[in-house]
Amino acid sequence: MLLTEPARLWLLSTRYHREGKRRKARLIKAYLFLFFRAALPPEAVLAGLPSLGHFAMNIVVHPNVSLGRDVRLWHCVTLSVSDSPGTKSRLTIGDRVEIGTGAVIIAPLRSSMSICNDVRIGANSVVTRSITQPGTYAGAPAVRVIPREKVE
Numbered sequence: 001m002l003l004t005e006p007a008r009l010w011l012l013s014t015r016y017h018r019e020g021k022r023r024k025a026r027l028i029k030a031y032l033f034l035f036f037r038a039a040l041p042p043e044a045v046l047a048g049l050p051s052l053g054h055f056a057m058n059i060v061v062h063p064n065v066s067l068g069r070d071v072r073l074w075h076c077v078t079l080s081v082s083d084s085p086g087t088k089s090r091l092t093i094g095d096r097v098e099i100g101t102g103a104v105i106i107a108p109l110r111s112s113m114s115i116c117n118d119v120r121i122g123a124n125s126v127v128t129r130s131i132t133q134p135g136t137y138a139g140a141p142a143v144r145v146i147p148r149e150k151v152e
Contacts, residue, residue: 006032006056007049010040017042032056043085047095068095068117076102082109094118100125 013028025042038056043063053074063085083089100123107113122138136146
C-alpha cells in the first residue's frame with residue numbers, strides 16, 4: 001500500500017512539487033516525517049525510485065540533493081549541503097550508489113559535491129569531498145577501501 005512505502009511517497013511529492021502542487025507535496029513531506037521520522041524534501045531531484053532501507057527511518061536529505069537511479073539509502077543517513085535551500089550548491093549522487101546506516105555526506109559551504117556511479121559508502125562514514133572513482137569507501141573521513149571491480 002502506498003501509505004507504507006516512503007520511497008514511492010517521496011517520489012510522488014517530488015512530482016507534485018515539479019507540477020506546482022506545492023501544498024500536496026508539503027503534506028506528503030509532513031506525513032513522511034510524522035510516521036517515518038524521515039526528512040525527505042519535495043525539492044530534491046530523483047532520477048528514479050530510490051530504495052530506502054528500514055522504512056526510511058531517520059533519513060535526512062537537503063533540498064539541494066539529486067539522486068541517480070538505483071540508489072539505496074539505509075536508515076539514519078544524512079545527505080546535506082552547507083548552504084541554504086535554493087542556492088547553486090548541490091550534492092549529486094550517481095547511479096547504483098549504496099549508502100550505509102548512519103553515513104553522513106555533506107557538501108562544503110558554497111560548493112557542490114558529487115558521488116560517482118557504482119559507489120558503496122560504509123556505515124557511519126563521513127564524506128566531505130567528491131568521490132570520482134567507483135569502489136567501497138569507509139571511515140571518517142571516508143577513504144577507498146575496495147576498488148569496484150572486487151565488489152560483487
